[in-house]
Amino acid sequence: MFGRNTLFWQGARRGFISSLPFYIVMVPFGTLFGLLATEAGLNVLQVMGFSFAVLAGAAQITAVTLMEENAPTVIILATSLAVNLRMGMYSAALVPLIGKAKLWQRVLASYWIFDQSYAVTALEHNKNPNLTLDERLGVFFGVAIPVSSLWYLGTYLGAVVGNQIPVELGLEFAVPVTFLALVAPLLRSIPHLLAALTSVVFTLLFADFPFSSGLLVAGVMALAVGYLSEVWIEHRLSKEGV
């Protein structure tokens, strides 16, 4: 599967190209983490250990913010892992897409599951439902490996160069825009629109839920709304005999 012109590499090229827009935010976002971690008292090795071993921006920032407040280990682990629970949903959603891959491939893929790697793979699958397993794996790793490399690089810059870089510059808006751009191409069907709306409304309503669980509760509700409206529309169409 790793030969030059195999389906895997065609998929990887597709994933690589689709994820190029993220490159503008990954380095500054990584730099922001590197800075925060250094301010919290971590040395360069520890900062890099974080990014290589954990590979999850929001959870890493949560952890070092709590470390700066000298929170107990258990609280830091629970709070940061809760932020990462959405990766469990990505893991489940990847089963129909790459679940048939070999175990070692799934182990590697699991390490690299994050918002962009899952969402681009799902988006490419949505646009081309006929992609083969090798192409889908290619897309996934074609996004995951380059994007994560930029995250490591950004982290390193933040830890070494320190606060000479104006990282906050526009980043607080660039990050949510990349997330919106990942879902916007999907918003062409009523079930997708309703699911997205459910996600936004209930995440805002559940903002005070402990351990950032509001996002997940709203997310599960949105899955149900998407599925049920899809079934309902299908039912209506079949009754009308279209």
Next chain:
Amino acid sequence: MIHSDLYVWMIIAGLSLGSFAIRFSFLGFIGDRQLPKPLERALGYTSVAILPGIAMPMVLSSSTGEIEPIRLIAACLTLLVGAWTRSLLYSLLAGILSYSILMAVF
């Protein structure tokens, strides 16, 4: 603030093991076994069920504590252009450019 090496490395080890367990959970243990059809179809909505919920609170919050209309407009343009073109790139460009232009003008 200087932390003990043990404290830092324990947190890194705990977080990485925990994160891997979460990520490996379904993909690793279910693998090629068939998920129940309704669940599989529901999981097809995972992107739209999670990412807007992360993004919109960030769009709506700001350092001043008030909603910035410019951010809201730029977010709407991101969604409209993305839905229209089905392109991640154009969607992102619409968001970033409209935000930069509106910030420069107002």
